[in-house]
Amino acid sequence: MLALVLFMIVSGLTIAVLAVNAANRVDESMTVNPLALFFVLAGAGFCIVSQGAFIMIVVHAFKQSAVKGLLCLFVPFYALYHVATNGKETWKFLAAAIVLGLIGGGLFAAATAQGGI
Helix, strand or coil: HHHHHHHHHHHHHHHHHHHHHHHHCCCCCCCCCHHHHHHHHHHHHHHHHHHHHHHHHHHHHHHHHHHHHHHHHHHHHHHHHHHCCHHHHHHHEEEEEEEHHHHHHHHHHHHHHCCCC
């Protein structure tokens, strides 16, 4: 979570510098949309953390057996079954993966609505 916060701070500062440079430009050579770029970077950060939470579910499955780990990786929806059967240890990872994935998808949709990069 700390990595996500640091990523958001650094990307926010980078976008602020791009926005100031875009506002002070003399010619029209800079065509970067700073808000759309921020949405894309933030969405990427949230999706990476969401994938990390899913990987934790797979790691938990591999700790039980190699077959369960491979099933989590290659069989669609087996990860949901694994969480349902081992909910006490894995439900937080599933909740984090779903919530952060939805936030990341929403930020990508906002970037698309802004006209992209």
